[in-house]
Amino acid sequence: MPQYVALYLQRDHERRTFRFEQAPLPLPSIAQSWLIHRGCPPESIALDPEWGTAPADEVTRALEQRLMSDGNHYALGWSYTRDDPDDWVTLATLRALDERAPSPFRVVVEEADIEAGTHTLREGGFETVHEALTGCDDRLSGTGKVLPPVRPTPSLSRPASVPKPVAPRSPGRSR
Template sequence: MLSPTDPAPDRKSLPEVDFDLDDLDADEEKYLDFYRKVAVHEDMLVPLAEHHDGPHSYYVLFDRTTTWGHPGMPQVLAVHLQRDREKRTFSFEHAPLPLPAMAQSWLIHRGCPSDAIALAPLGPPPADEATRALELRLAGEGDHYAMGYSYTSDDPDDMVIVVALRALDERAPSPFRVVVEEVDTETWTHTLREGGFDTLGEALQWCDDRLAGEAGPLPPVRPAAAVSRPAGLPKAPAPRPPGRSR
C-alpha cells in the first residue's frame, strides 16, 4: 500500500505512467471514455507494474487521488489497453481493486504473462514468506474467487486493507475468505493473511471488527481434504473462469 505519507520512496522520484495514446484519437468517444475512467488523474497514477506486448499493454497502477475521495475505496487500478495502429483506435478494460496481487490476477487472466507483471519495489515490502506466498497465490488463483467487499484505510496509525471474497466453487471449504493487509509503519513492511468463514455475514462482521480495532484472530481456512463426497460420486469438474467481475 502506498499513501501520501509514505516514508519511501520520495514522491518526487515516483515513476510516471505513459499510455502511449497520443496518435490514437480517431475514435473520440472511446478516448473520452478512457479519459473519464482512467486518465483524468494521469499525473497521480503511479505504475506498480506494466508489461507491453505488441498492441497490448497491461498496467497495475496506484491511484494517489483515492485517498482524498470516498473513504475505503480501492487504491489500485488494473488497466488493459489494446491498440489498433492501422485504424488509429484503441479499446480498454479497467478495474479498481484493493490489492496489487488482485490487479495482477485480473491482468493475467486477460492475457498478460504471469512472469511479466512483477511489482516494482515501491511501498512497504513483504514482511515474511507467508505474505509472499499468499500474494503469489492470489495473483495466480484470483479467478477462483469473486470480490464481495473491500475497505482500504490509509490512516497512518492503522494502515489496513480488508477484502471479503467468495469462492466460485460452492463446494469449496471455507467458501468465504477474508484477506487482510496490514502495514507496520515502524519497520515499513506489510503482512498479508487470510481466514476462512462459512457465511458472508461472518466474513463481513470480522472485517467490521478489524476496522474498529476489535477483531480477534482470523479463523483458519479449512483444507480441501476436510470436504468429503458420498461414495460412488464422480469428481466434479473444475469451475470455469469467470467473466469480468466489475
C-alpha cells in the first residue's frame, strides 16, 4: 500500500457542504503534484523540514521538483514500499501519457537512510512496462541497484546546426 494519502477538500461556505477527492500515493512529491494539478498552491503544501527525512543531495531535490511540476504527464502504475530498517525503499512505476515520450516507462526509487535522516530519489527509463517491472524486481531482490538512464527529450526548437550570421544591409545599398 502507498504510504501517503493526498486529500483535496473543497468547501462551499454558502451551502455549508464540502466535497473531497483522495488518492493513496507512494511518494510525497507525487502527492504534491496531484494536489497542485487540482489547484492547490505549491507554497501551501511545502513539506515541513521537521517531519520525515531530508533530501540527501541536489539530484534528489531536482527530481522531487520535476515530479511535483510535471507529475501530471505520467500515470502511476505500480508501487511498493518496504519499511525494513536495513533497506527502506519505495518503488514507483510511471507511464508517460504522451506515447511519443522518450523512455515512456519510468521507475522512481526512493531510498531512506533513517539514521542519517535523509533520502535519495533516483529515476530510470525503460522502453516497456515489462522492462520497468523487471527493474523493480531486480532492485527488490538485491540483484540490481543501477537504473538505466532516462533518454533525453529531443529538442524540436533547436536547429541541428547553427546558422551563419547575416550581415545587416546598409541603407541605400542594393544587392
